Amino acid sequence: MEQRQLGRNGLTVSAIGLGCMSMSQSYGTRDDEESIRAVHRALDLGVTFFDTAAIYGEGHNETLVGRALAARRKDVVLATKCGIVPAVPGPGIDADGSPGAILASCDESLRRLGTDIIDLFYLHRVDPKVPIEESVGAMASLVRAGKVRHLGLSEAAPSTIRRAQKVHPIAALQSEYSLWYREPEKDVLPVCRELGIGFVPFSPLGRGFLSGAVKETASLADDDVRRRLPRFEGNNFDRNLLLVQRLETIASRKRCAPAQLALAWLLAKGKDIVPIPGTKRVKYVEENAGAASVQLTKAEVEELESTFTPDAAAGARYNEAMGRLVDRSG
Numbered sequence: 001m002e003q004r005q006l007g008r009n010g011l012t013v014s015a016i017g018l019g020c021m022s023m024s025q026s027y028g029t030r031d032d033e034e035s036i037r038a039v040h041r042a043l044d045l046g047v048t049f050f051d052t053a054a055i056y057g058e059g060h061n062e063t064l065v066g067r068a069l070a071a072r073r074k075d076v077v078l079a080t081k082c083g084i085v086p087a088v089p090g091p092g093i094d095a096d097g098s099p100g101a102i103l104a105s106c107d108e109s110l111r112r113l114g115t116d117i118i119d120l121f122y123l124h125r126v127d128p129k130v131p132i133e134e135s136v137g138a139m140a141s142l143v144r145a146g147k148v149r150h151l152g153l154s155e156a157a158p159s160t161i162r163r164a165q166k167v168h169p170i171a172a173l174q175s176e177y178s179l180w181y182r183e184p185e186k187d188v189l190p191v192c193r194e195l196g197i198g199f200v201p202f203s204p205l206g207r208g209f210l211s212g213a214v215k216e217t218a219s220l221a222d223d224d225v226r227r228r229l230p231r232f233e234g235n236n237f238d239r240n241l242l243l244v245q246r247l248e249t250i251a252s253r254k255r256c257a258p259a260q261l262a263l264a265w266l267l268a269k270g271k272d273i274v275p276i277p278g279t280k281r282v283k284y285v286e287e288n289a290g291a292a293s294v295q296l297t298k299a300e301v302e303e304l305e306s307t308f309t310p311d312a313a314a315g316a317r318y319n320e321a322m323g324r325l326v327d328r329s330g
Contacts, residue, residue: 001046006198007171017049019278024057028221039068053081066113081124097127099138122152177201204275236315263291
């Protein structure tokens with residue numbers, strides 16, 4: 001598979017990575033053995049970039065990913081995240097970007113992952129209670145200590161990215177970006193390119209919606225996170241389904257799957273973009289990896305963008321509770 005560079009300091013990864021969150025939470029029942037098979041199949045297909053986080057399954061995901069990658073650790077780039085913690089009192093989550101919490105989280109992640117170094121360590125959410133300089137300063141100390149190779153941010157605003165970069169080079173910014181969420185094109189992606197920071201889109205398939213696999217929400221598990229997202233509710237869902245039908249038409253003409261077309265669009269947006277579609281199933285790993293070989297013409301890119309205009313999707317991407325941790329500092 002094609003290799004791409006994140007940042008300016010030699011972090012090289014496969015053009016498509018694997019997001020591992022769904023193996024532990026948010027999208028129905030866990031199946032650890034199928035998840036491990038999915039990781040191994042990704043390796044076979046040339047995927048070298050694997051993404052997890054301390055909060056996913058409250059540690060379950062890191063343990064699972066560490067187990068799946070143990071025999072091939074030297075062949076992969078392993079990314080994990082700190083900075084989101086269970087809310088006290090619960091339920092829910094909160095941000096904790098304090099230096100002490102970051103240092104402790106790193107040690108816990110290393111233990112669960114079964115490794116002595118994390119290749120890419122993200123601040124999962126910016127903590128409004130802690131200056132970003134303090135959070136990134138703590139993360140930088142982990143680089144100096146040999147526990148982390150590269151640093152990243154997630155869902156950070158442009159001004160935050162600039163401030164963080166002054167403390168330590170940031171290799172990657174991870175945020176949602178897809179055909180039906182193009183907001184990063186306004187100011188986040190331009191800032192990343194100005195500063196030489198790679199961009200890692202999560203939910204590049206709109207939480208599975210752009211694959212065409214979700215035709216109605218009734219079949220989703222009761223605890224599936226999509227049941228609580230505005231874009232999957234009522235009239236919003238119906239309007240968004242019309243967009244997916246147009247994507248399916250274009251994909252049929254292109255002789256590829258809709259998910260592959262959506263990922264190919266992201267890959268065509270720049271060599272500094274590395275999407276991490278998430279799945280726990282082998283068949284979707286195979287489908288997503290195949291997107292790396294789908295080449296789009298300029299006319300095809302323009303057709304997709306005229307269909308999925310920045311304001312085309314109906315509904316907000318998060319509900320109020322889920323969106324409150326997104327950095328909006330400007």
